[in-house]
Amino acid sequence: MSRIMGNGRMVFFDHQSTTPVDKRVLDAMLPFFSESYGNPSSHIHKLGVASGQALDKAREQTAALIAADPEEIVFTSGATESNNLAIRGYLQANRDKGKHIVASSIEHFSVMNQLQSLKRDGYDVTFVGCDKYGMVDPMAVRKAMREDTALITVQCASSEIGTIQKIANIGQFTQKRGVFFHSDAAIAAGNIPVDVNELGVDSLSMSAHNFYGPKGVGALYLRKGNLIKCQIEGGMQEFGLRSGTENMPGIVGMGKASAIAKEEMPIRIEHAKNLQIKLWDWLDNNIDYLEFTGHPMYRLPGHVSFWVKYIEGESFLLMLNMKGIMCASGSACASNLKGEDEEDLAASHVLTAVGVPVEYCSGSLTVTLGKDNTEAELDYMISVLPPIVERLLSMSPLYADKLKGDDPYSM
């Protein structure tokens, strides 16, 4: 551990990757491991019935978070599964609708990779670009729609650059045209207000571990009246849409996390925003060669993302890590460490879609502040940033050239 956390401190500023399980959520989950451990399908005996009731309650709580009906919630293993169930599930059940898909160019891998597979299966995919803030123009989505468009998929918000999309605007015309509209709300649901009726979506993915619930559980919202084909077949649980004995502790946890998130959302948003603004202002005034990414206004609370010229993202992360500060980077090196070979190294597709030159992607950093972060932690990060940036600049041949008047980034 010592080589990872040089000084024993632990400051978690990476809430876009995951969040800790809230104690109240954990307390709600625990009985479902070894005390009330019934299988909801055992609908006659006491333990089974108790689990069945807990399942119903969790479904209500999860639905309430997004203003849906409980019967419109299907529990899954997470947003990745929900995205697969929604997209493949819808297309397989509605082959008559056409072979064209419209998607944003900044979707999560669980959508992107599916779309690449679907292209190989004969689907035609139009990727709609975004502006330099990562904002997708709803009119561009509308223009991309064709007679044979079967499905549209645009995420609610980007984990990487924080931009919140204009989903409601898109939902307006997808509803008019009767085209199925899916939105990956993995980072949005539970963190910002998400109302499926306001948004006009037909399906939406939720992820418990992004709002202080456990990993391994999520949900798919599916608007009544839409048909999808089950992807995991078996005992017909979850309205026949997702078989398998329910992950009771996880589902109960998701329900509790949803209930708490709904109630505490205004406070959480304000807290995160205050920290975000403080960090934003400080970075703007104190770190040279820095550019922020994502939309300045329509962004996730607590989300600060930026790139710094002349320095590389992974080394930046490592140095912060040595001080106990945990963030994320959009650099090729930092995002694909587990890849098999060099082919896996690629600058973040989100940053390149937004138009950040590949050279700059290398220095990008994503800091995401959460409900448990304090101003003291922020002050600590602020105190260590200048020496870190200075050190990295001193190591950089690009900066050395810039000082001599030969800026490698100028055209």
Next chain:
Amino acid sequence: MAKSFPYSDQVMDHFSNPRNMGEIPDADVVADVGNPACGDMMRLYLKIEDGRIIDAKFKTFGCGAAIASSSMLTEIIKGKTVDEAEKITNRQVVDALGGLPPVKVHCSVMAEEALSNAIKQYKNRGNGSGQN
């Protein structure tokens, strides 16, 4: 052999306390490899006297593995003759660092390329073993 943290103690040591980081203003050769688009760039400075590398310094734009590879390379070559240094491979850098993750081995290759680039420059100036 799955490790959760990708870097060995040696890599982290060379990353946090790089050896020979800096410039040699009156260097005999300066070699650049890589570019920011790749996410890696290394600049190697060599001071050579009587066919022996008496000083080596580096500046690197890159990840932990890139910085560590650069640092380790300069450690390995200091004091060696040019002919001895020419035989050094990226594998030696990787081994000296206690291994690198597969996706990072290219950082050690970059270090080897910087060295061979530097030596080629030195030899093309009419120095070294007299071969052309």
